[in-house]
Amino acid sequence: MQTELSTTLGVEHAVFGFTPFPAVAAAITRAGGFGVLGAVRYTAPDELARDLDWMEAHTEGLPYGLDVVMPARKVEGVTEAEVEAMIPEGHRRYAARILAEHDVPPLPEGEVSGWRITGWMEEIARGQLDVAFDHPIKLLANALGSPPPDVVARAHDRGIRVAALAGSPRHARHHRDAGIDIVVAQGYEAGGHTGEIATMVLTPEVVAAVDPLPVLAAGGIGTGEQIAAGLALGAQGVWLGSLWLTTEEAELHSRRLTAKLLAAGPGDTVRSRALTGKPARQLRTAWTDAWDAADGPGTLPMPLQGLLVAEANSRIQRHEVEPLLGTPVGQIVGRMNSERSVQAVFDDLTRGFEKAVDRINRIAGRA
Amino acid sequence: MQTELSTTLGVEHAVFGFTPFPAVAAAITRAGGFGVLGAVRYTAPDELARDLDWMEAHTEGLPYGLDVVMPARKVEGVTEAEVEAMIPEGHRRYAARILAEHDVPPLPEGEVSGWRITGWMEEIARGQLDVAFDHPIKLLANALGSPPPDVVARAHDRGIRVAALAGSPRHARHHRDAGIDIVVAQGYEAGGHTGEIATMVLTPEVVAAVDPLPVLAAGGIGTGEQIAAGLALGAQGVWLGSLWLTTEEAELHSRRLTAKLLAAGPGDTVRSRALTGKPARQLRTAWTDAWDAADGPGTLPMPLQGLLVAEANSRIQRHEVEPLLGTPVGQIVGRMNSERSVQAVFDDLTRGFEKAVDRINRIAGRA
Incomplete structure (x- = not known):
């Protein structure tokens, strides 16, 4: 699956996989997708550095990204x-x-x-960013609101694209105004933080709101036919998180x-x-x-x-x-419903996508 | 858009339009879709008979249906x-x-x-059915649960297909076991009664649950690209309700x-x-x-x-x-966002669908 965005980023398939596990993220990238490592569970910067080193060694020069949680509102000087x-x-x-x-x-x-709230605090997120900017990441995603302007500028200076999650067209416009490059439209059915608007409605609403910025469809996507649906809705790619939790590489x-x-x-x-x-x-x-x-x-x-x-x-x-x-x-x-390797899951996605395209073409009388 | 179901029913497009207004339902059918008149607002059988006569006179022999609200659980002898x-x-x-x-x-x-609860009671629904079975309807839909076995049998005796709405795979299996012919998978984002599962997830779940029965995707569908998405998810058609409320023919x-x-x-x-x-x-x-x-x-x-x-x-x-x-x-x-004729809305749907198919084919490298 090739879109303008996937071509720009140099990936074979416009499939973005979010996961807290480096082995999963690396396997997604090796399978031809774009692996995004979630940083929220790292409290010590050196652990993140170690895992990003590992990612670099196991992705054959292919692109991957990092997802941090950086609240837009600062909580200054609070322990x-x-x-x-x-x-x-x-x-x-x-x-x-x-x-x-x-x-x-x-x-x-x-x-x-093991789980500390500190991973959600800006101080920790900034420590993670210092580590991240020392590594050849190609995408920096933020799960809560738009990242601060200086972070966007630092990323852009290094040729790193910045993505942010949005649950409504209003959020999405806010991201666009903050200089974000890619908006992830995360629907009601998604795992993690979500708004009330379902992916089927949210995706085209966000596409229209931030045009011509590229949008990824997230929420309710775990098969090739759901990928086809997300792309039919105008997204330039899909963002999958839940699906990887039951892969063999997940820990x-x-x-x-x-x-x-x-x-x-x-x-x-x-x-x-x-x-x-x-x-x-x-x-x-x-x-x-x-x-x-x-x-x-x-x-x-x-x-x-x-x-x-x-x-x-x-x-x-x-x-x-x-x-x-x-x-x-x-x-x-x-x-x-089964534990399989990331590669096997990814192969199912691409096969399912091709079958869904066949089906749509038959319905459209183009088969 | 042609699927096995639309071919069987003899409609040009696998687009089912639900509406309480006869003029809208007839216009949907004339535009090449399948108009379904909602009966819940009729309390007097002769008013329904009059409007079904009108439908017959304004649909050029093309197929249309009726949607009744018949609770599966009987409330006997209660006024x-x-x-x-x-x-x-x-x-x-x-x-x-x-x-x-x-x-x-x-x-x-x-x-x-004007609005009476009686429209929701079985006695009234049965009066509506007596009227409906005297008219050349091609589909009988039930919005609440599976219709009783004798109603399904009466419909089938007359060559009328029976559809029922489902908000979960469990509901859908219940409909299949009750002899229903078509399941409408109505997602969280839909207008009217809905469950918690969004259309993106519900549609393939229901398709898998009742295979090989045909499934219509409902909820979040109001553009041609959303139709393409619903069909990519395995539906044999789409069921649209909200979209017609702002058409010129709506009252x-x-x-x-x-x-x-x-x-x-x-x-x-x-x-x-x-x-x-x-x-x-x-x-x-x-x-x-x-x-x-x-x-x-x-x-x-x-x-x-x-x-x-x-x-x-x-x-x-x-x-x-x-x-x-x-x-x-x-x-x-x-x-x-604008008041237009049913025909203009329908034309947008079919044009939008074709554009979405173009887009998916480009992404799949088949353009």
């Missing part, structure tokens, strides 16, 4: 401890009660929560979570504030149910909710407590 | 008055308070509420409502129980906000909510009280 102190006691007790009801053990002695660190993903149907996700404080689609679990319950305390705003649940999530994942075990994932989870 | 008595006094007072806050006058003396009876639809963006709808008691996508208004408010009494189950708000809706529409004025409509309302 994690100060943010932590803003969490109401009632919410702490509620989190503890859910864990107790499900007999979740504490973390083993000496083990600390989910929980067999039970993989099993849940493989068994889940399209109705087994929920758009909930339980994870970060902003609506994000994820597996529906006893954990999301508890936070979304009408008789619960409700969720806190970002970043408080993420900080509140960070340790709990680490404990749930460490001990693989099945009813509470979840992850951000989109509605296409219903089609993720 | 409207008895149902009305089940509505809590607090909910009545809340409805009255919203109307008072917006200075909505009563209906003029002698005028009665909305409120210029202010038409103006609201023309001005609305894709984020100006909400999936709310305010209208019928089941989640239905509609324009977001002060009315839906009041029923969805955390500090309100909440909505009642179907059919109580519909009965509760029937008179209020008539008053709001009669007096065109702008902040409260709404209608079921999908997220594509953002693209409904």
Whole structure:
């Protein structure tokens, strides 16, 4: 699949794969797509540097990118401890009660929560950027809002294109005005943070809003026919995240979570504030149910909710407590039914795309 | 656009248009699509008979269908008055308070509420069916669940195909088991009653669930490129409802409502129980906000909510009280920006479809 954008970026297929796992991102790039490594789980810049070195060594000179989380609004001079102190006691007790009801053990002695809210703070994101700009990345994506002007300028100075996610035409126009090069239109059905507008409607709305900027369709895309649909809607490429979670190269660190993903149907996700404080689609679990319950305390705003649940999530994942075990994932989870290599998944995408094109041509009387 | 289904039904394009207005349905059929008249607003069988006679006289022998609302669960021997008595006094007072806050006058003396819950009751639907089976309809669609076995049998005896709407693969399998011929997969972004799964994901899930039954994609489809997307997803046709509301042939009876639809963006709808008691996508208004408010009494189950708000809706529409004025409509309302004839809209759909096919072929390297 070749579009103006994929040609410009030098990739064989206009398929962008977002993943927190370097082995998956590299395999997507090697398969002819554009791998994008999610940086949010890195708190130490040297770990990110090590993984970006590894990516460089395993992508045969082909292009790949990095996705950071850099909130547009700055929170100046606030420490994690100060943010932590803003969490109401009632919410702490509620989190503890859910864990107790499900007999979740504490973390083993000496083990600390792996997931830190700090990955979402600008200071950390800037440290990641310093590392990223030392590596030959071709794309810098930002998951929350438009990146600050100096970051866009630094990227452009290095010939790096900048992408940002949008859930509405208004967001998309904001990105365009901020000098963004590529808008990822992320629909309601997507995993992670999403708005209310579904991909089928959002994609052409965003294309019209930022024309002539290239748009990637995201949300609900996990097969070749869904890629064909996204491209028919005017996108210059597609952005897939969920699909890679059940590939052999993914390192989910929980067999039970993989099993849940493989068994889940399209109705087994929920758009909930339980994870970060902003609506994000994820597996529906006893954990999301508890936070979304009408008789619960409700969720806190970002970043408080993420900080509140960070340790709990680490404990749930460490001990693989099945009813509470979840992850951000989109509605296409219903089609993720076997563990296969990234290459095998990618081959299915391109084959499925060709079949969908055959089908559309038959319907159009051009076969 | 020709699929196996459109060929079987004898229509030029695999585009099904649902509308409560006979003039719109007939124009869709004359334009080469398949017009489907919604029957829910008819309470008197002779009015439906008159409009079906009119349809027959204005469709040049081309095929069209009827959509009824026939709940699968029977409510035996209950009168409207008895149902009305089940509505809590607090909910009545809340409805009255919203109307008072917006200075909505009563209906003029002698005028009665046009919208009756009775259109949703089986007795009325059966009266409509007796009329429908006396007319040369080619399709009978049911908007709520599978129609009863005797209705399916009566339709099949007359060579009439039966369609039913589904919001999940499970619903769709239920329809297949009930002998339904065509499943309409109605996604989250659609106007009217919808589930949580978006069209991009729902369509292929339903196609896989009921294969080899034909599936129509519904929800988020209002342009030729969205039609191409729906067909790429494996549908044998598309089902469009919202798009016709702003055609010249539509009889909305409120210029202010038409103006609201023309001005609305894709984020100006909400999936709310305010209208019928089941989640239905509609324009977001002060009315839906009041029923969805955390500090309100909440909505009642179907059919109580519909009965509760029937008179209020008539008053709001009669007096065109702008902040409260709404209608079921999908997220594509953002693209409904001018009043045109059905034929002009249809021409845009077919032209847009051809352009989308051109585009996909270029991307696939087949141009």
